Amino acid sequence: MKTVEVQEGETTVTQPNTGRTISMGKAITFFVLSLVINSAGNVLTLVTSSKIHPSFLGSAYWTAAEANFGTAVHWNLFWTFLIIGMLTTVLNAILIGKWEWRRALGNLIFMVPFSALIQIFENFFMGDYPSLFAGFPAANSMGMVVFYIVLNFFGVALIATAISIYQRVNLVLHPADDLMQVLRFKYCKGNANIAMWLSYIPPTLLAIVAFLITRQFTNFGLGTIFALLFQGGITGIADKTIFPHLKHQAVDLGDHK
DSSP states (O other), rough: OOEEEEEEETTEEOOOOSOSSOOHHHHHHHHHHHHHHHHHHHHHHHHHHSSSOOOOOOOOOOHHHHHHHHHHHOOHHHHHHHHHHHHHHHHHHHHTTTTHHHHHHHHHHHHHHHHHHHHHHHHHTTTTSTTTTOOOOOSSHHHHHHHHHHHHHHHHHHHHHHHHHHHHHHHOOOOHHHHHHHHHHHHHHHHHHHHHHTTTTHHHHHHHHHHHHHHOOSSSSSHHHHHHHHHHHHHHHHHHSSSSTOOOOOOOSSSOO
């Protein structure tokens, strides 16, 4: 089956594909590519935010909330992303009305290399491997500030594009993007932007808890607003423009009617 659009009155509803139309080899290739793109984009938003003083840039929404929460409870990025990811898996099971070990294992399979890549890219962009890259310098001029703003927005675009790719492949998903996909097709009639906004409720709660603990509100700023407003829309655009022949594969929404 292919992803189709059905007209319901004046609303065009995207119907998800429930079968597979690509080989496993292609699926794995797309998945690995999107995993690297997503990890790099997430860390770009964090690092560029940290290089501007006083900080006003911020990072992508989930990334900002998880980083704040990790700081509040003294976890590094690897454990923060991994633990919160698995808690999100539980939320997804509640929304679709059933627990699937295959789906949960897939989320875990995603989270382990993703969390590791997050840590590797953070070390790389911060200059921990000086023989390869000395790290981004602090922004000491208006030109550098503008460059970091553009790079931050580019990081958000990378995240949105990666989400588009591996949501369509649907081999294994990041739990937060699995959440967005469930919301998109089960509750939002295929609208990626509305689903993205709804999926921001859990990280908002995490950010509030972190603020109550630390009394600090870091990693949120201009880049976070950009992500909040446009990340879902960029994902929808990428669905049509990045590997446009790749359709949503094997979407499982539980008792979807």
